[in-house]
Amino acid sequence: MDAIVIGVHSINGDEAGADGGTLLLATGAESIVAAFDGQLTGTLALLGATGAPSEVTKLATLGTITAPVVVAVGLGPEPTGAAPPPETLRRAAGAAVRALAGAGTVALSLPLPDDEDAPAALRAVSEGALLGAYRFTGYKTKPQPGRRAPVGAVSVHVPDAADATAEAEITRAGVVARxxxxxxxxxxxxxxxxxxxQFADAVASAGREAGLQVEVLDEDALRDGGYGGILAVGLGSEAPPRLVRLAYTPSAPRTRVALVGKGITFDTGGVSIKPAQGMWEMKSDMAGAAAVAATMLAIAELKPDVAVTAYVPMAENMASGSAYRPGDVVTMRDGKRVEVLNTDAEGRMILGDAIARACEDGCDYLLETSTLTGGQVVALGKRVAGVMGTREMCERVKAAGERVGEAMWPMPLPDDVRKGMDSDVADISQINAGMDRAGHMLQGGVFLREFVADDVAWAHLDIAGPSYHSGEPTGYWSKGGTGVPIRTLLALIDDIESNG
Structure with a gap:
């Protein structure tokens, strides 16, 4: 073992810990306290530890215990009568393991409850550790100074390692983390x-390997099938669009769920071109598609008694002589005609086609996720996704997000926003020109609603902010793609399987 991770709580006011310090060791650290002669918290405080959430402090053990390094990770103030919330544990485990990149084996000894909350806490610690160890190797031709490899192995100390529930939670955490x-x-x-x-090939190959049913529609099949929205967005690129369909069907499914994810592999804005500053992050405009495709691979392993089918439209939104234009009228898969007013509102065009196909195939629930609007970031920031759709489904999405640590917030779909999208020449305009960017996130949701069948419970998750982390690594998030909202989608599948 190369390192052991323990938790520390902060102590407020004039209180003091067992050795007179300002830190309190969390449950799980008892096994190493004696080795430091009661001086562990005092030493950590001298090194600057405060117990703030996810703060990491390293201490060389110099042979006092088998592991050469102890890592103390902050958990905030000690909770009253309970272990820290799962998300606090998830972020703490991620921060600690991330700080130990390059270590061989890391043991996590963080506080776990011994009641009905234990499974959620154990899953959180396991997920946090595995996700905190993530590194994108990148494209550098030479090793960079200070750049370390991912952690070699992670072990989690639980009260009863032979407990079947514990084993199941750790196994699931591995599936989710992958x-x-x-x-x-x-x-x-x-x-x-x-x-x-290339993206379609990668998703299709992974789907086949997982045992999923795979269908890939190329540009000819899209044209034959009337997928006008996907084709229009792809017109400006020499790389043609695709629609990938992945299906998981158990022997006796309780219900049917459709997943839809936006796969714009790069977004220049098209003719309505974006500003140059920050455009490089538009490689992440396919984060919804990545999340949906990866969710299907996890479903193939977890095998719920729910039929789940994913629809992943892919296109590259480029500016060229062949690109679609403001003023164009596009006939969508379901026959609706859309007046294009802004080619940078391309995500809703490809999603409208995919949603229409999902409803044609038949589903009871439809969950769609996309980096749809900058308005989501303006309204809710970089960590909270906006959720629109049928009221009950939005509340279920919010609750699922709370359970797994992915914040979701329901938003309305006002009638006045839809009224402003009436077109003089087509069935609907792509945006509300009268509102400009006011209610920008809501305009996207209102448009997508047009393609959902009346009897389908649905939710649109706008993840423009939380799907990509452009700041410094934090908790179990590294810089770059985050994988949001995979864990929420899997929690929703669990909820639907159990409760319909």
Missing amino acids: AVTLARDWVNTAPNELRPP
């Missing part, structure tokens, strides 16, 4: 290496 890291890899890949045909 899905999230694959989605992160796709999002972080350079856009010249992941254009629509």
Whole structure:
């Protein structure tokens, strides 16, 4: 073992810990306290530890215990009568393991409850550790100074390692982490290496290997099928668009769920071109597609009694002589005619086609996720996704997000926003020109609603902010793709399987 991770709580006011310090060791650290002669918290405080959430402090053990390094990770103030919330544990485990990149084996000894909350806490610690160890290797030709390899192995100390529930939670955490890291890899890949045909091939190959039913529609099949929205967005690129369909069908499904994810592999804005500043992050405009495809791979392993089918439209939105234009009228898969007013509102065009196909095939629930609008970031920031759709489904999405640590917030779909999207020449305009960018996030949701069948419970998750982390690594998030909202989608599948 190369390192052991323990938790520390902060102590407020004039209180003092057992050795007179300002830190309190969390449950799980008892096994190493004696080796430091009661001086562990005092030493950590001298090194600057405060117990603030996810703060990491390293201490060389100099042979006092087997592991050469102890890592103390902050958990905030000690909770009253309970272990820290799962998300606090998830972020702490991620921060600690991330700080130990290059270590061989890391043991996590963080506080776990011994009641009905234990499974959620154990899953959180396991997920946090596995996701915190993630590194995107990138494209550098030479090793960089200070750049370290991912952690070699992670072990989690639990009260009863032989407990079947504990084993199941750790196994599930591994499945989830593999899905999230694959989605992160796709999002972080350079856009010249992941254009629509390559992305479709990668998703189709992974789906077949997982045992899913796979269908790939190329540009000819899209044209024959009337997928006008996907084709219009793809007109400006020499890399043609695709639609990938992945299906998981158990022997006796309880219900049917459709997943839809936006796969714009790069977004220049088209003729309505974006500003140059920050455009490089538009390689992440396929984060919704990456999340949906990776979710399907996890579903193939977890095998719920729910039929789940994913629809992943892919296109590259480029500016060229063949690109679609403001003023164009596009006939969508379901026959609706859309007046294009802004070619940078391309995501809703490809999603409208995919949603229409999902409803044609038949589904009881439809969950769509996309980096749809900058308005989501303006309204809710970089960590909270906006959710629109049927009221009950939005509340279920919010609750699922809370359970797994992915914040979601329901937003309305006002009638006045839809009224402003009436077109003089077509069935609907692509945006509300009268509102300009006011209610920008809501305009996207209102447009997508037009393509959902009346009897389908649905939700649109706008993840423009939380799908890509452009700041310094934090918790179990590295810089780049985050994998949001895979864990929420899997929690929703669990909820639907259990409750319909």
